Amino acid sequence: MNILEKDLSTKKTTREAFGDEVVKLGKEDRNIYVVDADIAKSCKTMKFAKELPEQHVNVGIAEQNAAGLAAGLSTTGKVPFVSTYAVFGSLRMSEQIRQEVCYPKLNVKVACSHGGLTPASDGGSHQAVEDMGIYRSMPNMTVIMGSDYYSTRKLVEQAAEIYGPVYLRFTRGAIPVIYDENEEFEIGKAKKLHEGKDIAIIANGDAVHLAIEATKELEKLGISVKLLDMHTIKPIDREAVVECLELGQIITVEDHNILNGLGSAVSEVAAEEGKGKVKRIGIQDQFGESAPYEKLLELNGITIENIVNTANDLVGVKV
């Protein structure tokens, strides 16, 4: 079905997708564990804690311990999902995850909510602008962000299936449901949402529905857009990016610093291929502050309007 015609009015959070999926996985496989650090409520793992107490650990406010404990669990064949806010899961735990999980390539999943600017009113201390970049830099780590409830569920399921460290990023607010329940996803394989020939837009996470809206407007303006949901930024789907480069210009859109996230991953491929132009829309290498989420997006140009204008400028430049 044409994504541009799809009704996107149903909204759900991706953190709930994680909470729901991990309960399902935990019931099917008793080796699935959740390790919490006193924010099970926000991370939607309370259900898991209640229904599968034997597979649940809450270490309290002690993220470093959570990471190390998970590493230990994984050496005995368990598959732990360590869960906290993205800012703490990527920063407070980062050395423990590097040394005890990535270095020995253990089977630990770091599953974090409140990614990007989404904990908007909490302010800059709680907004994770750099988390995906941190984990993208660690050898052996896979980095994933679903763009809606169903894709997130499928990607969590797949993360449990593959062996090795995975960083999964979820967000706070409800976002449009884009996919059907039965849509299949593959880690490392971009999802093509729309085919086009003038310009490519590659987005991930909460930015995907903005990119869909921008695509609608651009198509109305007669600009044909190829739109990808790049749910895995590492390993990046090189082939899909190369295909986009054939169009000559790509816009990336993400709720993450423009450094070291999706935009960087795509730019690296473009630079190595020696062709195409990439414009990165994302957090402008600055910390956030307390404000409504939409305001924070606007301050960084992560808006439908800016995607449309950027595309217009790029296509205008094309002879």
Next chain:
Amino acid sequence: MTALNIEELKEKAIEMRKTVVTMVHKAQSGHPGGSLSAADLMTALYFKEMNIDPNNPDWEDRDRFVLSKGHVCPILYSALALRGYVPYEKVYALREYGSPFQGHPDMKKCPGVDISTGSLGQGLSTAVGMALAGKRDKENYRVFSLLGDGECQEGQIWEAVQSAVKYQLDNLVVFVDFNNLQIDGTCDEIMPLQDIEKKFETFGFETKRIDGHSMEKVVEMLDEIRDVKNGKPKCVVLDTVKGRGVSYMENVVDWHGAAPNDEQLEKAIVDIEGGLK
């Protein structure tokens, strides 16, 4: 400002609590529970004990305050607003765009905030740094820091404690707001803290444990420790009730980070005005 007496402090604590619930209601987000449990101590510190000058927030000789459990900034903002660091009405811009009153304390945006906090477990180390500098520079200021009981589960707290003892920081006073609640449940359920006072003592602190809602006891404790220069940092464990002063919030874990609606706000104000006189 002349220090308030005990009766005046009790009155002020009522104003502090009312300010907290009103600002969280206005923002429709924020952390009332742990703000209210800390209200009596914060009132005594900001209206009697601390040597500070709201007209000169960066005064070098001032006492410092580090809100290590940064999420309860509504109570800090109440103190700063009522002391005149920022015009009082601004306090109702909690968590709004451009406000000095960020979701967690931001030293670049709000005068009177001595350091930015929000990630639990980190504030105490910064307080140790301030106290250490005070010692080295032979300054007389003191440094006060407020920790959550749940926060004491962070390993970094104990790293900071070690260094405070090593450097004999008797100019440092650490308060633990022992309300026995965190986010997911009681501290006993989530990660038992054992005898927290004894832990600090074993690490080398001089310790006390008092009723954190008795203004008499709080003031007496502050009087007792004020001039003790014995080479030991101090720790005071305050037995408190999360949500204290608002009947329906007291000891209810869900009021950790939830905002009252209109009706609940009204009830909160009535409770605060009535119950604590």
